[in-house]
Structures are given as C-alpha cells and as structure tokens.
Amino acid sequence: MSSVKALSLMLILAGLAACQPLPQPFQADSRTKASSPLVRPIGETSIFVPPVAGLPAGQGTALASILADALAEKEVAASASARSRLSSVLTVVVEPRGNETVWRWTESSFNGGQPQDGGRPLGISPDRLAAGDAGAMKQAATTMAAAIAARLNESTIAAAQGANAGPAKLAVQECEGAPGDGNRSLRQAMRELLILGGQPPLPDPAGADFVITCKVQVWADGPASERVTIEWALLASDGSRLGEVKQANRIPKGQLSQAWGNTAHIVAQGGWQGLSEIIETRRRARPILPPTKS
Numbered sequence: 001m002s003s004v005k006a007l008s009l010m011l012i013l014a015g016l017a018a019c020q021p022l023p024q025p026f027q028a029d030s031r032t033k034a035s036s037p038l039v040r041p042i043g044e045t046s047i048f049v050p051p052v053a054g055l056p057a058g059q060g061t062a063l064a065s066i067l068a069d070a071l072a073e074k075e076v077a078a079s080a081s082a083r084s085r086l087s088s089v090l091t092v093v094v095e096p097r098g099n100e101t102v103w104r105w106t107e108s109s110f111n112g113g114q115p116q117d118g119g120r121p122l123g124i125s126p127d128r129l130a131a132g133d134a135g136a137m138k139q140a141a142t143t144m145a146a147a148i149a150a151r152l153n154e155s156t157i158a159a160a161q162g163a164n165a166g167p168a169k170l171a172v173q174e175c176e177g178a179p180g181d182g183n184r185s186l187r188q189a190m191r192e193l194l195i196l197g198g199q200p201p202l203p204d205p206a207g208a209d210f211v212i213t214c215k216v217q218v219w220a221d222g223p224a225s226e227r228v229t230i231e232w233a234l235l236a237s238d239g240s241r242l243g244e245v246k247q248a249n250r251i252p253k254g255q256l257s258q259a260w261g262n263t264a265h266i267v268a269q270g271g272w273q274g275l276s277e278i279i280e281t282r283r284r285a286r287p288i289l290p291p292t293k294s
Contacts, residue, residue, distance in 0.1 A: 047076065047090050047107065048083040054094040059132045066137055067092065070145035076152055092144065095119075096126035101140075105148060120147065168279055170194060171205035175214035178256070185260040186214055186230075189268035210242070210279060211235040214271070224253050232271040234278050242282055245274030 049068045051060035064080040071078040078090065094103045102119040122129075122143055128136035172190050175183040190212060194201050205211045213233045221227040230247040247270055256263070 047071070047078040048087040049078055049080045049090045049092070051080075052092045052094060055129060056132075059130060059137075062132060063129070063137050063140060064092070066141040067144055070141040071149060074145050074149035076145075076149050090148070094122070094126075094129065094140075097121075099125055101126045101129055103140075103144060105144070107148075107152070167199045168283065169202055169207060169209045170199060170212060171202045171208035171210075172212045173205065173214070175216055177218075178216035178260075179218055180256050180258045180260055182216055182256060182260050182264065185264035186216070186268060189264035190214075190272065193265070193268050193272055209237060210282075211237070211239075212275060218256065220253070221250055225250055226253050226255070227251075228256065230267055230271070232275055234275050234282075243275075243278035245271050245278075247271065 047068075049064045049071075051057065052063040052067070053060065055063060061080070068078040068080040079087075089108045090105060091108070092103060092105045094101050096102075101122045101124050103122055104119050122140050124136045124140055129140060172187055172194070175186040177183070178186060191201050201212075202208050211234075213235060215231050215233075217229045218226050228249055228251055232245040232247075234242045234244070236242055247267060
C-alpha cells in the first residue's frame, strides 16, 4: 500500500462576499517544489536568479536582473527579486581568462538533478563586465539566456514526452459540511480553476487518475467569531487517500452562512496549489510505463 503524503497548509481567508474582507487572501505555504511542465501551482516563480558570482556585488546583482529579463523573453519564467519555495535556483558564475570572460551555470531543480553547462566564452572582456558597462551587461545576458533557455527547453520537452506525458485526469466531488452554498460553490470553483488551467475535470470519477474531495467544518470560537477549516483531499482511482491540503482561519460569526461568491475561488486556488504538488510527487514516484510489446 502506498504511503500517504500530507501537506498541512495554514492559510488566510479574505474576499468574503458581501462582508468586510479579512487581512490577507489564501496563500499556499508549500514545503515542496513542483517543476513539471504538466502540473504547476499558480502564481509561482519558476526560476530564481541570485547575483552572478565572480563580479563586484553591484554588478553581479545588476547582471542577474538583466539575465532574468532576458530569460523571460525566451519564455522562461525567472526573477532576480522574487523567490518562493517552489522556485528552482539558477547559479551563474563568471571568471576572467586573460582578455576573455568565461561563464558557467547550474540549475538546482525539483528532483535533485542539476542541468548545467561548463565554461563558455562570452566574447566580452572581464574589465567591461567588472565596470558594469551597460552594453557588455546586455550582451552577456543575451548570450547566457539563449544558451540556458535552449538547455532548459530540451529538459522540458523530454519530460513532456516521457512516461508521464499528458495531464492527469481529474474529477472533483461536491464538498461536505460547508454552510451557505459553500458545498456547491467550492466544487464549482475548483472545476473552473482546472478548466482555465487546461485540465477540465471528468464528470465521472471512475475514469479519473485522481479524485479531489473537500470537507468544511465551522464551529463557534467566541460570542462573535467562528473557526473554519477546509480540508482538500486527493484520492487515487481506488479510493485510497494520497494526501491533503488544510486551510484554516478565524472569521466573524455567520460570515459564510450565505453565498460564498468569490471566496470559493480564493479558497480553491489555495487548495489547488497544494494538491498540484501532491499530484506531481505521485506521478514522479510512480511513472506510467508504456505497454510492453508482445
């Protein structure tokens, strides 16, 4: 029997329909990384670019920022300022060799592998880079981005053509225990999120790889407040529990007793961020093998 993987995400609720909003929206606080081109949590930076090593601090930081922009132009999501727990890290090092600058890079990725490239000449003198020459910095970033994007795209294509090619088949069951119209609204919000992400859920759970369920609990926490917990669970096709995502908050009494409205979408997005990580982990751990030839 496969082991159960549980993700406990303590998230914050906001945007409640027809009520004053609470401090912050639901945000996933994930402790694992997902780098699959098939299943990615929403709103996460794919690659973080720290300052380029081998240059003065200011120039290293500046080149990292220019490089992140150049990677974005190559359809590689990258940032030199924003980093999440889902980000892989792109380490770039430059060093002088006479009148030439040589560079190398390494990406620390989800599964521990490190796509990397040995020393390559940039065709730029070390003095120009060290001085922060604008033209040299732009030229270096363009050259680096082209090489890095080409290598990363090779890895992405290989992953998509591998044993796990194609998105997971998902089904979403109606939630249980929510006040107001929460049971129906949460299910519909999750379904809409999957549709927008290009993974329309199946109407029949019998044909799904994974089934998403949801349970809500609300109880009094004081004269004017309540505690709400929402637990999204991921089930295998045989009904076994693979993991869960837990969300919790204290809210004004009765705030969820009517229509949930946009709150359901906020909650569903926070839940999907964690569920997608569980799916990614399960698919990597147990790849779908092609049928053997007779």
